[in-house]
Amino acid sequence: MAEVSLRNVVKRYGGHKVVHGIDLDIAHNEFVVLVGPSGCGKSTTLRMIAGLEEISEGEISIGDRVVNRLAPRQRNISMVFQNYALYPHMTVRENLGFSLKIAGKPPAEIEAAADEAARILGLQPYMDRTPGELSGGQRQRVAMGRAIVRHPDVFLFDEPLSNLDAKLRTQMRVEIKKLHRQVGTTVVYVTHDQVEAMTLADRIVIMKDGHIVQTGTPLEVFERPVNTFVASFIGSPPMNLVKGELRGGVVELAGGGQLPVPPGIQTPPEGARVIFGFRADNFMPVGHGLAETGPVALLELPVTLAEPLGAESLILTELAGVEVQGKMLNPRPIQPGEVLSFQLSLDRCHLFDADTGKSLR
Amino acid sequence: MSRLRRFLRDNAVPLALLSPAVLVILLVVLLPLLFSLYTSFSNYRLIRPESLWDVVWFRNYLRVLGDGDFWAALGRTVLFLTLVLNLEMLLGLGLALMVNRLTFGQRTMRTIMMFPMMFSPILVGFQFKYMFNDTIGVVNNALQSLGLTSHAIPFLVDRWLAFASIAIAEIWMSTSIFAILILAGLFAMPRDPVEAARVDGCTNWQVFRHITLPFLMPFIYIAMTIRSLDVARAYDIVDVMTGGGPAGRTELLWTLIARTAYDDSRMGQANAMAYVSILLSIFFTWYFFRKLMAARKHLGVF
Structure with missing residues (x-):
């Protein structure tokens, strides 16, 4: 022993x-x-x-x-x-x-x-x-x-x-x-x-x-x-992290646009600076992901680059001026610039305090 | 014949470029070597140049092999070599291990360690001759002042004390060759196997015995090879300190050969001795080189 x-x-x-x-x-x-x-x-x-x-x-x-x-x-x-x-x-x-x-x-x-x-x-x-x-x-x-x-x-x-x-x-x-x-x-x-x-x-x-x-x-x-360190260290590709501010119950992204506060988060005070985090596995083009049971947000975004891996493709796109990665199951050829509709599974998203990097979940 | 001609034609430029070097080696090395080999078969005496042509065949060699003084000198040289090499190895190893542990001032220590090598062996001989002198030497003076002895010890007169005194001078001068080479080995040594051995249950001594020492062996053999050649031709320190005396008690091979050649001017006889002695050097070189190769192969890293 x-x-x-x-x-x-x-x-x-x-x-x-x-x-x-x-x-x-x-x-x-x-x-x-x-x-x-x-x-x-x-x-x-x-x-x-x-x-x-x-x-x-x-x-x-x-x-x-x-x-x-x-x-x-x-x-x-x-x-x-x-x-x-x-x-x-x-x-x-x-x-x-x-x-x-x-x-x-x-x-x-x-x-x-x-x-x-x-x-x-x-x-x-x-x-x-x-x-x-x-x-x-x-x-x-x-x-x-x-x-x-x-x-x-x-x-x-x-x-x-x-x-x-x-x-x-x-x-x-x-x-x-x-x-x-x-x-x-x-x-x-x-x-x-x-x-x-x-x-x-x-x-x-x-x-x-x-x-x-x-x-x-x-x-x-x-x-x-x-915290954001663990979020970006564990998992491949690393978690997408987008900066924003809490305004009227939604996250106003720094580069424009907004996202809802994910469920199960202790709501921080109005105006708090936050980081919104989500993984590529939970950010997939409609029709190329898994059937969603929870709440989703739909985002229309242009594709920067697609990396085919065979069974899936990694899709590089831009959300509010930040480069983010999504995943496409059953991939089809994608041209750069093509606009896809991504669904983001909200109950698998994270919110971090922008100052301390700590998770707010 | 045509083959040789084709070879010469095809390699004309390399051959032409090599020829000066080959010529110099022939003139400077091979010719004197052949000449000395020839004289060892002659009754050549320096004071009678015409004796160069007096060929005696193997008489010199037979005389050398039957000469008790020669065999005594050879035995003493082997003993001297064994004693000096082993002590230098142990001291050099100890010195290297200690210097390796220094965390500051290591460079300075390394330089200081080299000091004895910077002196001419003749001067080292004079210095030790003075130190071991029985009337004015510092060693006797110190021993008497400390009350360790009541009378002067004849360091350079007694058979074994004189032998030991010469050995001490030789060791003092050249231990750093071992120390430097072993230190180089310690620097090159990977740290991982040592740590693995410590985790595997080794005490510090066992780590040294099973891991460090095997790794250092090639370096030790390199030093041994260099030093065996060096010590086998020992002449200067001995000549200065005792002159091979008293009464031939510290005579080594080369003091005997030099005496025969220049004092007795029997060059033919001396050359015959020299050729027999060379065999000794060749043997030691071959022996240590074989050990070195075995140790390297054993390590499998070089």
Whole structure:
């Protein structure tokens, strides 16, 4: 059993604060993904859990032990690094068995553990090769194998897929998820890729500038972003955001035109500056979307550009002087300049405070 | 024949451009080499030029192989080489690891570390000869002032003390070659495997033993190769400090060869010794080079 909990964890480099007092509780066997743009402190946080960075303030505990003062080797964790960090002078077999050899396990047991890891990850044909003779994907698998042979309390992944090409990344993503289901251990996974975060996580922790912005299941952070940062970071394409002002119960857009206040919003005071947000998935040309059950707004807009993706097309258009993206299901060829009638599903729209960026939902 | 002619015609320009270099090498390197090889088969003495034509075939070589002094000098040289190389390696490694940990003043330290290499070996020899002198030397003076010894220690007279004194001078002068090369290795070393090893359960010593040291081995072997050639031809420091004496107790190969060639003016005999000695250098170079290649292949990164 290993919960991980972070209490008011701070990291300072000299006088420069990079992690500002993080609180986070990770349950046993939970797959938590720390996601955020580069420089948000997610890797530093992971390295503090690993013991590779000192904790400037606060407390980290794994299981029922406070680990602040423990060396990495005393924490019973495994880590997979972005650059694989394999031992270049050892064969795959030696790489897999290294931690057990250091722990003084008998050779037969080491052999068995290495074989087991190789079986799970399909590494049997490469056991006697050195890392230099492996492809990127194979190296990544060895790095993961090295992590699982130890049966650690916690797995730490530091952007493990960012050095792989797109196809391999998708493949390895599935393998990591399967692996988690198979070995069932607490996982803390760092990435800057929101797709990876969405697909892998039980719970996503979105970080920015050393703070946690939002924590929740993938669907929660997708459907209920707490602010404009999360709204534009999670989901692809990012949420469309249009500035406006609240006048007489409707949103007067800054570039002209108006939109109704989406239902379920705590109505802000008259004259408040707001940002209206909606996703491309809820902004589709009439006849090319899904049947709507809730209230809709109809907008006649000229198409700037259409990007056909096969099953759907992304439609670029302009709303009140702001470039916004819509989606077209069952696409037909579209000429730039063609005027389409878009339907906007209002109960899936968001309203944010323009000054703080916070959601008003 | 026509093949050769076609080759010459097709490659006339490259051959013409290469010829000066080839000619210079022939004149400057190959010719003297062949000449010295020839003299090793002759009874050539510097004071009797006509003896150059007195061919004695293998007599010089037989005499060298049966000469106890030569074998003693060879043994001493191998011992000297082993001692000096290993100590320099250990000290250089320690120095490099410490300098690598410095967070400020590292550049300055690196420069200071190089200072001993900037002196001529002759001057280093004189300085250490003075320091180890039994009447005016600072070492004896210090030992006596501290009350550690009541009488002067004859550092440069006693067989083993003289040997050690020379070794100390040599080590003082050249440890930085190891330190610099190993430091370069440490700079080039990736940080990830070290961190992975720490997470994998290694203590600092185990990280060093299993990760850092294997990575540094190629650099250590490069330094070993360079230094083995250097030490195998040791002459200047020995000649200045003890002159191979007293009574031949610190005689190394090249002091013996130089004495035979110039003091005894038996050039033929000296050249025969030199050719036997060269085999020693070739052996060490080959040995360390093979080790280097193995270490590189082992790492799989170069």
